Structure formats: structure tokens, C-alpha cells
Amino acid sequence: MPLPRLIPCLDVAHGRVVKGVSFVGLRDVGDPVELAQYYSDGGADELVFLDIAATPDDSATMTSVVAQVADVVQIPFTVGGGVRSVDDASRIIESGADRVSLNSAALADPSLITAIATRFGSQAVVVAIDAGDGVVHSHGGRIATTTKTVPWAVEACERGAGEILLTSIKQDGQRTGFDLELTAAVRDAVTIPVIASGGAGSAEHVAAALRVADAALIASIVHENPAGLSGLRQEIEALGIQLRPLKEHHG
Amino acid sequence: MSEVVIVDYGAGNTRSVRAALTHLGRESVVTSDPTAIRESTFVILPGVGSARSAMDNLNATGAATALKERFEDEKAMLGICLGLQLAMTTLEEDGGVRGLGLLDGDVVRLHDARVPRLGWSVVEPWGDAFYFAHSYAVLTPDAIAGVDGVTVAARRGSFLGVQFHPEKSGPAGLEFLDQCLSRV
Numbered sequence: 491m492p493l494p495r496l497i498p499c500l501d502v503a504h505g506r507v508v509k510g511v512s513f514v515g516l517r518d519v520g521d522p523v524e525l526a527q528y529y530s531d532g533g534a535d536e537l538v539f540l541d542i543a544a545t546p547d548d549s550a551t552m553t554s555v556v557a558q559v560a561d562v563v564q565i566p567f568t569v570g571g572g573v574r575s576v577d578d579a580s581r582i583i584e585s586g587a588d589r590v591s592l593n594s595a596a597l598a599d600p601s602l603i604t605a606i607a608t609r610f611g612s613q614a615v616v617v618a619i620d621a622g623d624g625v626v627h628s629h630g631g632r633i634a635t636t637t638k639t640v641p642w643a644v645e646a647c648e649r650g651a652g653e654i655l656l657t658s659i660k661q662d663g664q665r666t667g668f669d670l671e672l673t674a675a676v677r678d679a680v681t682i683p684v685i686a687s688g689g690a691g692s693a694e695h696v697a698a699a700l701r702v703a704d705a706a707l708i709a710s711i712v713h714e715n716p717a718g719l720s721g722l723r724q725e726i727e728a729l730g731i732q733l734r735p736l737k738e739h740h741g
Numbered sequence: 742m743s744e745v746v747i748v749d750y751g752a753g754n755t756r757s758v759r760a761a762l763t764h765l766g767r768e769s770v771v772t773s774d775p776t777a778i779r780e781s782t783f784v785i786l787p788g789v790g791s792a793r794s795a796m797d798n799l800n801a802t803g804a805a806t807a808l809k810e811r812f813e814d815e816k817a818m819l820g821i822c823l824g825l826q827l828a829m830t831t832l833e834e835d836g837g838v839r840g841l842g843l844l845d846g847d848v849v850r851l852h853d854a855r856v857p858r859l860g861w862s863v864v865e866p867w868g869d870a871f872y873f874a875h876s877y878a879v880l881t882p883d884a885i886a887g888v889d890g891v892t893v894a895a896r897r898g899s900f901l902g903v904q905f906h907p908e909k910s911g912p913a914g915l916e917f918l919d920q921c922l923s924r925v
Contacts, residue, residue, distance in 0.1 A: 566872055
């Protein structure tokens with residue numbers, strides 16, 4: 491098994507990074523390219539960019555952000571929000587992203603998962619699930635659907651998704667810990683890796699998530715103190731979770 | 742110093758490979774032109790995409806023949822991820838695909854508990870962690886490194902292939918690429 495991953499998530503709107511607290515109350519925390527570089531140097535194993543505005547006008551802006559990030563950062567990154575077609579996915583991957591994340595678009599048309607996986611491989615397709623009260627929510631967590639969380643994760647896996655990004659809406663932004671029960675239920679049901687998301691407030695929370703998931707998404711815990719990422723890694727390792735050994739930059 | 746040729750077959754993540762080379766101060770060009778592929782001092786066959794469309798593309802552009810000629814001429818080349826897999830004899834993906842056949846071996850689906858295999862693993866003999874993202878792996882007598890029972894690197898003649906993505910493996914990946922390039 492590869493080592494567990496720590497993945498800072500950058501919510502982007504109109505080309506700028508914003509931070510979400512339970513999906514409302516956004517606050518600008520900076521330039522995506524600068525933050526990406528900073529987190530990469532600080533030991534992020536991977537990055538996720540979610541375009542939370544994703545209006546049609548934003549698509550060119552996001553493509554440009556992706557290209558700039560790919561030019562400065564040598565770690566993998568995923569881009570979500572506004573990916574509604576194979577062409578959208580191609581544009582983002584050709585600009586240098588490793589993977590795209592599908593959410594509402596996959597719910598509306600699950601065949602999109604297969605179409606993108608066929609073209610770029612399953613490893614390039616993440617299906618993001620915003621879960622609350624046992625059901626999947628669409629449109630950035632605002633609309634409850636009738637689709638049950640675990641069966642949808644299984645369907646996404648069967649249709650060719652390469653990873654599930656599972657967010658607990660209730661926990662998101664609360665910093666009181668991940669929904670471990672939900673994470674374990676989804677991970678037990680699928681044969682692809684699962685990223686736990688929503689609720690990271692301490693190293694203990696992240697370590698607990700990494701015991702039941704393959705990776706943990708972190709946001710406000712690092713955005714409020716980006717310099718603290720390497721310290722957070724050390725704390726997590728002190729709790730018995732082996733993360734990847736970092737190599738120093740040589741000039 | 743001549744430029745590095747990054748082979749374009751329509752789906753590879755060529756931009757990231759190029760960016761990594763730029764970091765190392767190396768000029769590079771992304772092309773499927775057979776002459777450029779034959780003549781360059783160093784060729785990289787990158788790796789994202791599906792096996793069949795990659796091979797169809799390499800065959801259609803003449804890049805496949807140029808890569809084989811280059812291999813015969815013992816000129817340095819690096820295959821990354823799918824680029825390693827395409828060098829094999831056969832690939833199980835997409836109902837069976839004939840590869841370039843530079844190395845004897847087959848590409849088979851992973852049987853790990855979780856596929857795709859996503860994330861970082863420490864790789865010997867380099868001792869650093871590198872990033873992996875794959876659902877298939879090579880079985881070959883030319884393997885020179887492995888982790889968790891998966892072939893991580895294979896070498897034959899002037900071809901070196903790695904299953905991980907050096908262009909996405911931070912400082913360790915850059916150092917690896919620099920070492921590969923410094924040999925030519």
C-alpha cells in the first residue's frame with residue numbers, strides 16, 4: 491500500500507483561493523499558485539483545487555490557474571468544480587492537472603465517470619461525494635438528493651472512478667474531527683482509495699482519519715497557518731502514522 | 742546541449758514533464774516527429790492515457806518506428822508510467838494491445854486490495870518516496886526495482902522505464918530526472 495496522503499484543499503472562486511466554513515461564509519486567503527507552491531514546499535503529498543464558483547466565465551480562469559500551478563509545483567493535483575464533460579476534463583488534464591474531480595455532473599450523468607476514465611484512465615477520475623444524513627448532496631452541498639451515500643460510492647467505483655473524495659457536510663469546517671463511521675462505511679464498500687474530508691481540527695483528527703482512509707483532505711487547519719503544515723506532519727507521525735519521507739530542496 | 746524530446750501521443754501529461762525539465766534548466770520539445778525522436782540525445786515517453794489510444798497514436802505518427810530505431814541505436818530513453826508499459830511486448834489493457842516490444846514482458850492489471858494504486862512509496866535503490874498512479878503494472882525479466890510486489894523500474898539497453906512519476910515526485914523526482922539526463 492502506498493503511504494497515507496495529506497492533501498490541502500484550496501477552494502477557488504474566480505481565480506482566487508477562498509476558505510469555506512460549512513460551505514458558507516467565504517474568506518479570501520490568497521493566490522492559488524503561491525499557496526500551491528507553499529504547501530508543496532511544506533510537505534503536501536497532493537493538492538486539490540475546487541472551483542466553487544465555476545460559472546462558464548470561470549473556466550478559462552481555472553485553466554490558466556491549473557497551467558500556472560503545473561509549471562511551479564512538482565506534486566500531483568486534482569481539480570474539481572465545473573467539470574461537466576470529457577472536453578472539460580481534457581482541458582484541465584492537458585493544462586497539467588493529474589486528475590479531475592466530478593460531483594454534481596456525475597450525479598446528473600453517471601456515464602461521464604466512465605467516459606473520462608476510458609480516455610485518461612481511472613486514476614484520473616475522482617468522484618467527490620458531499621454526504622449528509624445518509625444521502626448525497628449536490629450543488630456544493632446545498633441540495634439533498636434521494637441518492638444514498640454508500641450505494642452511490644459503489645456505483646461510482648463500478649463505473650470507473652479511481653478514488654472517492656468523501657466530505658461530511660455536517661463536519662465540514664467545524665474542526666471537531668472527521669466522520670470516521672461514514673468514512674469507514676464507504677471505504678469498506680469500495681475497492682478504490684478514499685479521501686476523508688470535513689472536520690480536520692487537529693493532528694489527532696487527521697491521524698484518526700488516516701487510520702480508516704487512504705488520505706485526508708485538510709483546509710482551514712492549514713489555511714490559517716500555512717507555515718504549520720510541516721509541524722502538523724510531524725505531529726501526525728508522532729501519533730504513529732507513517733507519512734512519506736520528505737527530501738530537501740537542493741538549490 | 743540539445744533539447745530533450747518528450748514524445749507526444751495525444752494524451753500524455755506532457756506539460757508537467759516539460760515544467761520539471763525547465764526547473765532543471767533543460768530545453769525540451771513536445772513532438773511526435775520521427776526524425777526528432779530518432780536524433781535527439783534524450784527522449785522521454787511520458788505516461789497518462791489509455792494503452793490502445795497511445796499505441797494507435799504512436800503507430801499512426803511513425804513515432805513507434807522511430808522509438809524502435811532509437812532503441813536499436815542504443816540512444817538514451819526514459820519511459821514514465823504508461824511510457825514504461827508501452828515498451829513491453831503486450832498490454833492486457835483495452836482487450837489486449839501490442840506494445841513497442843523494446844523489453845520482453847507483459848502489462849497486467851494490478852491485484853492490490855485497492856486499485857488504482859495512488860500515492861507515494863519509498864523506492865529502493867533510490868531510498869526516496871515517489872508518486873504512483875496506476876492500475877496496471879509490468880511483469881518483465883528486465884525489472885530492476887520493485888515495491889509491494891510491483892515492478893517499479895525496468896531497464897534494457899538504452900531504455901529505462903519507471904512506474905512512478907518523477908515529474909510529480911517533488912525534489913526527489915527532480916533529482917532522479919537530473920541523474921537520468923546527466924548520463925548522456
